[in-house]
Amino acid sequence: MNSKNIFTLTGAFILYFLIQVLILKNLVVFGMGFCLLYVVFILLLPIELSAIPTMIIAFLMGFGLDIFYDSMGLHTASAVMLAFFRSPWLKVITPTGGYDPNTPPTLLNMGMGWFLVYSLPLILLHHLTFFFIDNMGTFLYLPMIYKILASTLFTFVIGVIVQVLFYKKRRGI
Amino acid sequence: MQRILLFLYSIRAFLLFVALEAVALWLVVTYNSPQGAVFFNSSNALTGSLLSTKDGFTSYFTLGEANDELARKNAELMDILAAQSFPKDSIYIQVDSIMQANYQFKGAKVINNSLHLRTNHITLNKGSEDGIKVGMGVFNGEGIVGRVKGVTKHYASVISLLHTDLLISSKIKSTEVFGSTQWDGKNAKFAKLRYVPRHVEVAKGDTVVTSGYNAVFPEGILVGTVDSVGVGTETNYLDITLELAADFSSLTYVYLVENNRKEELDSLSQFIPIP
Known part of the structure; x- marks a missing residue:
């Protein structure tokens, strides 16, 4: 973790944050598919970053988003949930031979198969928490499940597109 | 003592996780009551x-x-202004200012x-x-x-x-029967009108306006029109769906x-x- 790395991460943090609140906030497909692209930012943090700093970054990201979404705690709770389970999950799915040092776990670095296994369950976990808290107190379980599935798919597809377009191999942004 | 500290240190990530989630859930609970103080919101x-x-x-x-x-x-x-202007050849005396x-x-x-x-x-x-x-x-x-x-x-x-969680005191314009408008969380175009007793006759297309009872809104501002009337699961009240008058997608x-x-x-x- 050198200073250049920290600089790019801060830049990516601000960029993802602004894109989320200014553009993607109003982009909801059929009233079902939310695009929570900041999830991809948390997923693509360096592999060496342990759970504690990841959770703190996720907390800050979630809290900032909540202020803009006027949904105190909603993004915070789900982002921290994602960040906590990221490190154990990375350990579970370590490829044979281990991870290369200083490689962010992007699609281009790790391949589609690995990225699918890595990101889909974590995005699903995040969205599950998100919509569960959102629907707390109501009994709208069926719409909630539609929203979870549609949003997971949508976020994943947009995440893949963003990585193909804007990420280089073996490097951050 | 040292072993306790070591144990706590070994699960520090989990403890931080619990603490951060607790903070987040506390925010959810305090913020989502329609009343109550709010510290952080998009108006800062x-x-x-x-x-x-x-x-x-x-x-x-x-x-x-x-x-x-x-x-x-x-x-x-x-239109309202025209209706309230007075002819020049007569004198207008304001009789009562208490309602103004x-x-x-x-x-x-x-x-x-x-x-x-x-x-x-x-x-x-x-x-x-x-x-x-x-x-x-x-x-x-x-x-x-x-x-x-x-x-x-x-x-x-x-x-x-x-x-x-927001309830708006409303009434059906034609029959003056009052109820509360509440969103059911499903579709941004429709809401429910609650607490209308079963014996009331409600027809599709009836206008629903604010009642003026709760002192927030004046009487008679449009809420929506009745879209469908059902018997519902509650024993005493009708299940009324309103089509909201305001288009929330283009405010x-x-x-x-x-x-x-x-x-x-x-x-x-x-x-x-x-x-």
Whole structure:
């Protein structure tokens, strides 16, 4: 973790944050598919970053988003949930031979198969928490499940597109 | 002792996780009550200025609709003005001023809006310096929009009618039967009218307006029209679905209303013992 790395991460943090609140906030497909692209930012943090700093970054990201979404705690709770389970999950799915040092776990670095296994369950976990808290107190379980599935798919597809377009191999942004 | 500390150190990630989740859930619970103090919301200075900059760009796309709406409202107001002007050859004496100036109206622009969550909020570009206060009712030319929740110097955040915890006291215009409008969290175009007894005859297309009972909105502002009437699961009440009059997906300009006598009305209801 050198200073250049920290600089790019801060830049990516601000960029993802602004894109989320200014553009993607109003982009909801059929009233079902939310695009929570900041999830991809948390997923693509360096592999060496342990759970504690990841959770703190996720907390800050979630809290900032909540202020803009006027949904105190909603993004915070789900982002921290994602960040906590990221490190154990990375350990579970370590490829044979281990991870290369200083490689962010992007699609281009790790391949589609690995990225699918890595990101889909974590995005699903995040969205599950998100919509569960959102629907707390109501009994709208069926719409909630539609929203979870549609949003997971949508976020994943947009995440893949963003990585193909804007990420280089073996490097951050 | 050392072993306890070592053990705690070994599960430090989990402890931090629990602490952060507790903070987040505490925020969820405190924020989502329609009453109660709010510390963080989209009406603070930094967020507000960023959102209004963004609105400076995006508002151009809805200018046409906004103009139509304003022109229509202007025409409506001119009608009222014409009806209230008096012929020059007669003298007008104001007999009673007690019912006048009961409500004060203000205008504001929507700079942030959401409609797909269960708890939706709106941010306005006016704040306490423009005379906006917590608890004011918000509506536009089409119908009811919501209620002010938090105010800072230059911005205000509003609980949208599309918030499952907000109840608006309303009545069916033709029969004067009252109930409460509440969003059910499903579709941004429809809401439920609750607490209408079963013996009441409600027809599809009936107009529902505010009742004026809760001192937030004046009487007679449009809420929506009855879309369907069912028997429902509750034994005493009808299950009425309203088609909301306001189009929440294209809110641009809204009006805010304040009841000058709200405190007086509220203090009066304190004298009534609650059973």
